Amino acid sequence: MKVLLLGGAGDMAIEALREMGKDRKTFEHVSIVDLNVDKGRKIIDDLGLSDIASVINHDITDKNWLVETARDHNAVLGFAGPFYVMEKYVSECCIEAGVNYVSICDDYDAYLSVWELDSIAKSKGIKILTGWGNSPGLTQILARKGYNSMEKCRRINIHWAAGSNESVGATNLNHLFHILHGTTLQTLRGKEQPVPTGGGRKVVEFPEPIGKLPVFYTGHAESVSIPRNLPGLEEVTLHGGVQPPYIVRLVKGFDAIGLFETHERRRKAANFFHKIEGLFAAGGADKSVGRIDVFGVHKSRAVHRYYTYVGHIAVITSVPAVQALAWLNQGKWNDVPGGVYSAERLLTNPDPFLKELMERGLEIYFYE
Numbered sequence: 001m002k003v004l005l006l007g008g009a010g011d012m013a014i015e016a017l018r019e020m021g022k023d024r025k026t027f028e029h030v031s032i033v034d035l036n037v038d039k040g041r042k043i044i045d046d047l048g049l050s051d052i053a054s055v056i057n058h059d060i061t062d063k064n065w066l067v068e069t070a071r072d073h074n075a076v077l078g079f080a081g082p083f084y085v086m087e088k089y090v091s092e093c094c095i096e097a098g099v100n101y102v103s104i105c106d107d108y109d110a111y112l113s114v115w116e117l118d119s120i121a122k123s124k125g126i127k128i129l130t131g132w133g134n135s136p137g138l139t140q141i142l143a144r145k146g147y148n149s150m151e152k153c154r155r156i157n158i159h160w161a162a163g164s165n166e167s168v169g170a171t172n173l174n175h176l177f178h179i180l181h182g183t184t185l186q187t188l189r190g191k192e193q194p195v196p197t198g199g200g201r202k203v204v205e206f207p208e209p210i211g212k213l214p215v216f217y218t219g220h221a222e223s224v225s226i227p228r229n230l231p232g233l234e235e236v237t238l239h240g241g242v243q244p245p246y247i248v249r250l251v252k253g254f255d256a257i258g259l260f261e262t263h264e265r266r267r268k269a270a271n272f273f274h275k276i277e278g279l280f281a282a283g284g285a286d287k288s289v290g291r292i293d294v295f296g297v298h299k300s301r302a303v304h305r306y307y308t309y310v311g312h313i314a315v316i317t318s319v320p321a322v323q324a325l326a327w328l329n330q331g332k333w334n335d336v337p338g339g340v341y342s343a344e345r346l347l348t349n350p351d352p353f354l355k356e357l358m359e360r361g362l363e364i365y366f367y368e
Contacts, residue, residue, distance in 0.1 A: 007080030008032030009040035016318035070097035078103030104133035111221035146294025163285030179219035215241035
């Protein structure tokens with residue numbers, strides 16, 4: 001399998017390259033597209049991947065080039081954000097090229113924009129797997145597991161928390177500023193409605209090393225994808241937070257004075273804060289976590305299942321996406337038509353996928 005990896009020299013993509021390097025039978029070659037060529041080559045050397053990986057210095061916003069280059073590969077893996085800018089564009093390029101696409105897209109508005117491409121992707125027989133990281137991604141797979149476990153699922157509440165003592169890169173900071181700006185959408189009392197990001201505060205018990213942490217409405221994709229793909233739900237919410245919790249208050253404070261009002265402002269702020277992010281590491285965990293609570297009725301009794309996971313953010317984000325690529329290559333979804341697929345839509349039975357994720361080393365826990 002020849003993979004075109006967009007944003008492959010970014011901090012989040014290193015673990016994806018490491019994971020692909022473990023399976024050279026599946027991943028014959030990985031072409032890293034990134035403007036930071038020196039960093040990309042160093043990553044390849046450090047990981048010992050010079051036999052299967054190379055770096056291409058090109059701007060992926062060159063549409064004709066991206067379409068033609070994608071055609072020379074079996075699939076495209078998207079790590080190039082921010083996704084509220086890039087996801088629909090890259091998806092359209094992949095559909096035009098006739099190549100399947102897997103991404104770690106996490107912005108709710110990006111998901112909604114790509115969802116509009118479902119019918120054209122289906123007509124072309126191309127699968128767009130959007131949001132196959134940890135949140136969204138792992139969260140949706142576990143939500144689907146809980147949904148399947150009961151006769152009537154009524155409520156799904158998803159929570160994520162990131163430790164500040166992890167290197168995430170400027171693009172991920174841009175994403176954080178975006179998902180805590182303005183409003184997002186949640187399903188409450190059977191109706192999708194806008195809510196203010198940073199609102200809806202509640203305290204959630206996460207696995208260690210996070211523990212109890214306040215979380216807030218944030219603009220991740222789960223709250224809009226799950227109601228569109230799993231029928232009958234009365235409530236779907238998404239809360240996120242950062243440990244230590246003062247970081248969310250700090251971000252909302254900057255947002256209140258207009259620092260994150262536009263993409264260009266968020267980009268400049270992300271580049272600045274990335275340079276000094278070590279100042280915010282004190283007191284922060286070096287891992288990230290998720291918790292998914294699912295409520296409903298089974299055999300005439302009220303039931304509550306919940307699921308958790310923990311790991312370094314680059315690992316828990318990369319491994320599901322790489323595994324999805326491997327499954328595409330293995331033909332496990334050949335009987336599924338083309339279209340736009342979040343994890344809970346494509347994995348109607350999530351158990352085999354979860355089993356393989358744990359075999360790859362992810363820490364996932366079930367409370368049923």
